[in-house]
Amino acid sequence: MGNKNTFNPAQTSGVQYFWTNERVTVLHRNGAYLPHIEPSEVLLIETKPVDGQRMFWFGRVTKTAYWFVLEEPVSIYDVDSWYRHQQAMINAHDGNLDEFCDMQGQLPF
Numbered sequence: 001m002g003n004k005n006t007f008n009p010a011q012t013s014g015v016q017y018f019w020t021n022e023r024v025t026v027l028h029r030n031g032a033y034l035p036h037i038e039p040s041e042v043l044l045i046e047t048k049p050v051d052g053q054r055m056f057w058f059g060r061v062t063k064t065a066y067w068f069v070l071e072e073p074v075s076i077y078d079v080d081s082w083y084r085h086q087q088a089m090i091n092a093h094d095g096n097l098d099e100f101c102d103m104q105g106q107l108p109f
Contacts, residue, residue: 007076020083026056037061047073058082 007018013030017023026044027034037043043066044056055073059066070082 009076020080021087024079039063042069044076044079 007026008016011026011028013028013032015032015034016026016028018026022042024042024044025034025037027046029046032046039062041061042059043061044058047055047057049055050073053075055075056079057068058070058074058079059068070078074082
């Protein structure tokens with residue numbers, strides 16, 4: 001994902017914000033604290049590394065809950081991939097069906 005969206009992979013403590021299609025808040029394992037969370041905000045909560053790779057719980061905040069977008073901890077690259085796939089679905093819904101459907105308008109499954 002790199003620095004083009006302001007995500008700094010070197011930051012390992014506190015709170016970090018970066019942008020994809022929307023603002024994403026990252027709570028790192030060391031010293032992270034949010035005094036206020038906006039409803040519908042995307043939140044990544046860093047958890048234990050797996051095989052040396054930093055992992056995050058990926059979810060969205062509502063007024064009463066935190067629900068997981070993906071069911072298990074994922075890498076930051078998985079989050080980026082999820083956003084890319086979401087944008088492809090939005091593009092298909094907005095009428096750009098050339099990449100999503102064949103000439104008869106049938107889905108590829």
